Amino acid sequence: DQQVKQNSPSLSVQEGRISILNCDYTNSMFDYFLWYKKYPAEGPTFLISISSIKDKNEDGRFTVFLNKSAKHLSLHIVPSQPGDSAVYFCAANSSGSARQLTFGSGTQLTVLP
Amino acid sequence: EPEVTQTPSHQVTQMGQEVILRCVPISNHLYFYWYRQILGQKVEFLVSFYNNEISEKSEIFDDQFSVERPDGSNFTLKIRSTKLEDSAMYFCASSRKSDTGELFFGEGSRLTVL
Numbered sequence: 001d002q003q004v005k006q007n008s009p010s011l012s013v014q015e016g017r018i019s020i021l022n023c024d025y026t027n028s029m030f031d032y033f034l035w036y037k038k039y040p041a042e043g044p045t046f047l048i049s050i051s052s053i054k055d056k057n058e059d060g061r062f063t064v065f066l067n068k069s070a071k072h073l074s075l076h077i078v079p080s081q082p083g084d085s086a087v088y089f090c091a092a093n094s095s096g097s098a099r100q101l102t103f104g105s106g107t108q109l110t111v112l113p
Numbered sequence: 114e115p116e117v118t119q120t121p122s123h124q125v126t127q128m129g130q131e132v133i134l135r136c137v138p139i140s141n142h143l144y145f146y147w148y149r150q151i152l153g154q155k156v157e158f159l160v161s162f163y164n165n166e167i168s169e170k171s172e173i174f175d176d177q178f179s180v181e182r183p184d185g186s187n188f189t190l191k192i193r194s195t196k197l198e199d200s201a202m203y204f205c206a207s208s209r210k211s212d213t214g215e216l217f218f219g220e221g222s223r224l225t226v227l
Contacts, residue, residue, distance in 0.1 A: 092214075
């Protein structure tokens, strides 16, 4: 099942710089997209989301961009902080099945001090 | 801050044994979920539960699995006869609304089937 793909298993960024995490999807029925962050030995934590009627959503240091024609979304973190080091999961659902999230495989972000 | 709690944090069982994983969702949430993550693989949806019945379930959630909300606070996942491939981290989650995917996850229960 490759409906949601995160092609970069890992990303390293210097503290203070921008982190860009990417995600692609194939299911045209998806209309709501989310990013979750996961620390070791913890469950995923909701970070930010975007509806398909928008192309950008911003919350503090976190911005999610959605390109529907390319079926691509990205998460920008600026400035990156060492505490941002975690696995970031992209997830998606459709309004017809809003309770069922489809997750990507995750990207391990390491922010170097 | 309210949180979803899960017990046990780690359970080791023999193949064929029954396992019950327990969860206490956030108190004013109405929708409850189980997800699992096999080591090295994606987080996968198992089942959602609302108003004392299953709303949706995935192909993974076969007859060996069942969920229950036995009282006003607990939400359980039962695996009737465990198989080796059931070894995974099982995450419980809850949400107030169902129209988005903003779920609150617990820390997970690691199940190891020998």
